[in-house]
Amino acid sequence: MTDVRHTRERIAGCEVSVQRGGAGQPLLFLHGARGAGRWLPFMEALSQTFDVIVPEHPGFGQSETPAWLDNIHDLAYFYLDFVEHLGLQQVHLVGTSMGGWIAAELAVRNQHSLRSLTLVASAGIHVQGMQPGDIFLWPEQELIHNLFADRKLADAMLSEKSSQDEQDIQLKNKLTTAKLAWQPRLYDPHLTKWLHRITVPTLIMWGAEDKLIPVEYGPAFRGLIPNARLEVFQDCGHLPHIEKMSDFVSALRRFLQGVQP
Amino acid sequence: MKFFFVHLMPYADLDLSYTEKYNSAWVTLPNSYYDPAKGHLLYNRYLDELEYAEEVGFDGICVNEHHQNAYGLMPTPGVTAGALSRRTKRVKIAVLGRALPLLNNPLTVAEEYAMLDNITGGRLVAGFVRGIGAEYHAWGANPAESHERFHEAHDLILRAWTETGPFPFEGKYYQFNYVNPWPRLFQQPHPPIWIPSQGSRETIEWAADPARRYTYLQTFSPAAALAKYMAMYKEEAEKRGYQASPMQLGWSVPIYAADTDEQAYREAKPHIENLVNKFLKMPAEMLLPPGYLSLQSMKGVMSAKGTITGGPQTIDDLLKKGMFLCGSPKTILQQVEEYQKQIGFGYLLPMMQFATLPHDLTKRSLSLFASQVIPGLRRLGEPELVEKTKKI
Numbered sequence: 001m002t003d004v005r006h007t008r009e010r011i012a013g014c015e016v017s018v019q020r021g022g023a024g025q026p027l028l029f030l031h032g033a034r035g036a037g038r039w040l041p042f043m044e045a046l047s048q049t050f051d052v053i054v055p056e057h058p059g060f061g062q063s064e065t066p067a068w069l070d071n072i073h074d075l076a077y078f079y080l081d082f083v084e085h086l087g088l089q090q091v092h093l094v095g096t097s098m099g100g101w102i103a104a105e106l107a108v109r110n111q112h113s114l115r116s117l118t119l120v121a122s123a124g125i126h127v128q129g130m131q132p133g134d135i136f137l138w139p140e141q142e143l144i145h146n147l148f149a150d151r152k153l154a155d156a157m158l159s160e161k162s163s164q165d166e167q168d169i170q171l172k173n174k175l176t177t178a179k180l181a182w183q184p185r186l187y188d189p190h191l192t193k194w195l196h197r198i199t200v201p202t203l204i205m206w207g208a209e210d211k212l213i214p215v216e217y218g219p220a221f222r223g224l225i226p227n228a229r230l231e232v233f234q235d236c237g238h239l240p241h242i243e244k245m246s247d248f249v250s251a252l253r254r255f256l257q258g259v260q261p
Numbered sequence: 262m263k264f265f266f267v268h269l270m271p272y273a274d275l276d277l278s279y280t281e282k283y284n285s286a287w288v289t290l291p292n293s294y295y296d297p298a299k300g301h302l303l304y305n306r307y308l309d310e311l312e313y314a315e316e317v318g319f320d321g322i323c324v325n326e327h328h329q330n331a332y333g334l335m336p337t338p339g340v341t342a343g344a345l346s347r348r349t350k351r352v353k354i355a356v357l358g359r360a361l362p363l364l365n366n367p368l369t370v371a372e373e374y375a376m377l378d379n380i381t382g383g384r385l386v387a388g389f390v391r392g393i394g395a396e397y398h399a400w401g402a403n404p405a406e407s408h409e410r411f412h413e414a415h416d417l418i419l420r421a422w423t424e425t426g427p428f429p430f431e432g433k434y435y436q437f438n439y440v441n442p443w444p445r446l447f448q449q450p451h452p453p454i455w456i457p458s459q460g461s462r463e464t465i466e467w468a469a470d471p472a473r474r475y476t477y478l479q480t481f482s483p484a485a486a487l488a489k490y491m492a493m494y495k496e497e498a499e500k501r502g503y504q505a506s507p508m509q510l511g512w513s514v515p516i517y518a519a520d521t522d523e524q525a526y527r528e529a530k531p532h533i534e535n536l537v538n539k540f541l542k543m544p545a546e547m548l549l550p551p552g553y554l555s556l557q558s559m560k561g562v563m564s565a566k567g568t569i570t571g572g573p574q575t576i577d578d579l580l581k582k583g584m585f586l587c588g589s590p591k592t593i594l595q596q597v598e599e600y601q602k603q604i605g606f607g608y609l610l611p612m613m614q615f616a617t618l619p620h621d622l623t624k625r626s627l628s629l630f631a632s633q634v635i636p637g638l639r640r641l642g643e644p645e646l647v648e649k650t651k652k653i
Contacts, residue, residue, distance in 0.1 A: 139544055139545075174551040182403040183401045
């Protein structure tokens with residue numbers, strides 16, 4: 001078992017909570033709208049070969065909500081500060097869903113510290129006529145079911161009793177997600193204009209059965225980022241890192257080995 | 262007391278079996294359920310009812326704003342108020358909404374209200390609301406910005422009304438080089454401002470501030486909530502060094518009057534139940550989008566189950582909670598008198614058409630209320646009277 005360190009870092013006037021474990025090149029994981037939660041099996045697996053760093057975004061989980069937090073761009077700049085603050089270089093940046101959006105916004109601004117970029121079922125762009133699901137209008141049960149291809153996984157997640165603290169954190173995460181992504185819903189109309197600036201090797205991953213952000217968004221991202229390839233997981237919903245954990249870890253490892261300096 | 266007739270202008274011809282296929286009369290109910298031929302008749306019928314309220318002796322009439330739903334067909338209340346402003350001659354016209362955070366440019370409200378105030382020669386009452394949660398789904402406005410936008414839009418409108426233009430406005434959400442609305446208001450410094458709410462400490466503290474002293478309206482809430490929030494307003498006023506006048510407090514409540522209690526109950530039952538179970542039906546996610554309430558208030562609401570989204574309700578549930586007044590004029594008079602003496606509000610805003618309640622019943626109830634309830638309550642809660650009582 002990896003020894004996971006929990007620290008709090010003060011960056012840009014905001015104290016954020018960070019989990020970090022393993023050794024090797026730094027792998028910065030940016031979580032999606034439902035938060036980072038605990039140290040998950042895919043983090044454990046990756047920490048065998050990487051220095052895995054999992055912050056909770058400002059406004060999420062145990063991190064503070066700074067007065068300056070208004071939109072996704074603020075988080076992109078925040079993570080540029082974060083990388084500098086921790087003195088990280090040659091970072092493998094991995095973002096899922098809303099975290100993918102932050103990662104893409106960061107990379108179009110400054111990829112100086114990046115070695116690679118991985119976008120997992122990423123938000124951030126809009127494909128005409130391809131409406132994503134409505135995470136704010138779906139009742140909680142339906143939302144959880146729509147995150148997975150395998151109904152049993154959703155049922156298992158729904159049967160877990162959450163503590164009052166966890167419920168409060170979900171409310172907080174939802175509020176911050178709304179603040180950042182309500183309108184336009186989960187994308188920035190200007191991002192597509194600048195994705196061509198991303199020149200680091202990029203892997204895009206998607207679940208074929210994603211009901212939240214349809215798999216058609218995968219090829220769209222690939223078409224906009226010059227040095228990108230796409231990996232699609234069959235029988236998989238919006239969370240490949242959870243639903244297809246071992247396939248996800250293998251695919252990511254293969255990709256990252258290919259880009260080693 | 263003063264009496265303002267509230268109309269929501271619902272789509273009364275709604276096919277009520279819609280609930281077999283859809284979970285709400287808001288936002289996602291297909292507008293194929295709306296028949297324009299019926300809509301034409303309804304709009305004109307409702308305007309007649311509002312005009313009739315003036316004829317029978319109400320002090321004011323109220324219109325409001327809701328979007329993309331069958332519950333209330335006034336997405337642009339200025340149109341309704343404009344139609345009424347020429348056909349009525351005496352009553353105040355209260356626009357209870359505009360929902361300020363939904364607007365890209367709040368100066369449209371400064372202008373629209375100023376036009377109404379000029380046309381009516383000062384009969385406008387200016388309402389400002391945030392809109393209910395569903396509007397944020399319908400309109401794409403960000404609920405997490407709702408409070409901040411409301412306050413900034415309000416400040417912009419008030420400055421536009423009270424400062425000589427042109428001046429620049431430098432806000433977070435709204436920026437203008439030239440704020441200089443024409444026409445200026447007829448009422449100076451500005452019309453009475455009313456703040457309808459379902460109850461929140463933040464709103465009450467803000468409305469009760471001595472610089473504002475806005476009339477706070479508690480809408481469609483249990484009597485216990487009414488008492489609690491009105492007491493809160495009075496306490497806030499006292500904390501800030503003044504005594505709130507009854508005219509700073511209003512209660513908006515559905516009311517139905519008939520000759521006898523039994524008749525009123527029988528006639529109102531299907532329609533008031535349609536109001537809560539059909540026209541107001543929506544899931545919690547629609548009613549309370551994230552950020553619409555502060556985290557603290559949200560936690561409170563989540564733990565107190567049984568609100569709008571808490572399943573079907575009967576007329577008896579509503580009567581028991583004091584969310585609906587129904588009976589003979591004598592019964593209603595006694596109930597209002599009792600509540601008024603306990604709670605001390607100066608405005609009563611009866612919603613006397615609701616959901617599917619037909620025209621003839623609406624009209625008869627309005628007429629009974631105006632002729633047999635209003636006269637008995639007139640002197641209650643009038644500021645002069647309160648002053649005199651205190652001296653004794």
